[in-house]
Amino acid sequence: MGSFFSQVLDFFGNGDNWQGDEGIPTLLRQHLQLTVVSVLAAVLIAVPIGVVLGHVRRGGALAINVANIGRALPALALLILAVQWVGIGEPTGVFAPVVSYPAFIAMFALAIPPILANTYVGVAGVDDDAREAARGMGMNGRQVLGRVELPNAIPLIMAGVRTAAVAVIATATLAAYVDAGGLGRYIVDGFRVQDSVKVFVGGLLVALLAIAVELVLAGAQRGVTSPGLRSRDR
């Protein structure tokens, strides 16, 4: 076991692993880019829909069912179905930030349900007393939404974004199997050639990345939560 860890250290010490297409910086950048682009796209689509549905308190069953189906559909299946649909071709021009079309489609589709459901529940679940008080103070529908419902819903919306990010980072790892790059490369290649050092390094980097993203988003969630809600939650 001692020699195993020295081999792992050697991997990190080897300059070749820090440059080129198979280097740690490139794979890390691809992994982050895949994650950030698809989560952002999902936020831009799912949050407005969830907010509108939550404000009028309709379509709740739909939002929650979408979330449940999302959990049952395996990410790997989604990824490979996306390849059948659009192929593996590398995006160019304005679409270059997407890194890989099939990976983007799969991750976008997986990120939508938790964000949509949490946004709906967050907005629709705001205390009736708070809404009525806001109405009583003379706010119109839009003001109630902007000043009462949204601030109250933000923690749940952010929780949805975190759930989505966790699922997306996991899927970005699988994406290496369809040549989309990312840190999963080391794991997939390592298993293919039975190189347990490479496999372990890949696992370590992905695990650290996932935990780091989760911590950053948890901090962001705390940051965007209105002070009035913070004390009540804790």
Add this chain to the structure above:
Amino acid sequence: MLAEDIGPKWLDWPWVTDHVDEIRSRLVEHIELTFYAVGIGLLVALPLAVLCIRFRRVYGPTIAVTGVLYTIPALALFALLAPVFGLLSRWTAIVPLVLYTLLILVRNTVTGFESVPPEVKEAAAGMGYSRTRQLWRVELPLALPTIVVGIRIAVVTTIGLVTVTALIGQGGLGSLILDGFNRDFRTPLTVGITLSLALAVVVDLFLVAAVWLVTPWRRTKRSSRRRRDAAAAEAAATTTAGMIGEVG
């Protein structure tokens, strides 16, 4: 018919009838891995949950640790454990799957026991139930529906994750999916995806039916309000999985 003609077809029925044995053994592998993962998960999670209920201070750290494990992608956790158990060992797949079930199972079990109304516990104590007997005869039946919601989420999640074990050579329905992808032949892909979705739905319905059978008191008209509340709580539990880290 030429091979190129078959490839793009989503379902080539003769291939399915020719490969019934292979499909069946992949399905069995999938069920076995799911069963071991959730079974061992329950054996670990239930005592852990009881510990959390008795010693409240244990709950926060337990949720924090299982929450971090839940954050790590499955393929990465397989990769981290591969050097420990060996690249081709079945335990490399089973141990991470078990770890993933813990957060959901512990949280729902603790929530289930804590949602037992205090007046019910007082009534049981007043009738002379010992602490242990009260736990088994009064609190467990009332907590059961919430615990089973946890088991359902764990099972459905695990069935999805088991497809990934094909990437580390552990078979299951994921092998059919990868086979279809690698050979540009869609039929195994269709079969693998359909069966894994069907398996999730069937097991989920089975668990719903099992709870319905063992909790006759929830079926009466009078308790329909409570059932609605439970359904709402269930919906909330499934949507707020991401909040776990915050609750502790």
